[in-house]
Amino acid sequence: MNLENGQIYYINFNGNWGKEINNIHLGVIYKLPSIKDLVLCIPLTSPKIKHFKTNDDFNNRNYKNIKHFNWQYLKQTDSIALLDQMKTISIGRILNPFKNQSKNVIILNNNTQKILKEKIRQ
Numbered sequence: 202m203n204l205e206n207g208q209i210y211y212i213n214f215n216g217n218w219g220k221e222i223n224n225i226h227l228g229v230i231y232k233l234p235s236i237k238d239l240v241l242c243i244p245l246t247s248p249k250i251k252h253f254k255t256n257d258d259f260n261n262r263n264y265k266n267i268k269h270f271n272w273q274y275l276k277q278t279d280s281i282a283l284l285d286q287m288k289t290i291s292i293g294r295i296l297n298p299f300k301n302q303s304k305n306v307i308i309l310n311n312n313t314q315k316i317l318k319e320k321i322r323q
Contacts (some may be wrong), residue, residue, distance in 0.1 A: 206231045207309040209299040222286055225252050242290045245280035252281050284320055
């Protein structure tokens with residue numbers, strides 16, 4: 202599989218503990234320089250009211266009114282990036298690329314990737 206930075210994949214998160222995301226979910230991956238079999242992964246989950254400050258913000262997907270800094274709304278997949286659960290994973294956990302309804306592989310746009318990277322650095 203040809204892995205691309207910022208691309209969305211189905212990831213097997215089974216075996217995680219406690220409140221960590223579990224089962225198969227989408228995740229954004231970034232290759233790690235000089236490490237062949239591991240990637241950095243940001244798990245994604247479906248947006249829920251708890252991610253937003255108000256019900257209106259949730260219904261309108263107002264990404265500016267997310268409750269916590271370590272969450273980020275991703276319009277391209279209608280998902281919440283769980284930056285607080287970012288981790289290094291084996292490429293063996295990557296199942297296949299996510300494709301939208303038009304059967305296109307999704308790679309986050311440059312602006313979205315920039316926002317994620319800025320939040321990771323802070």
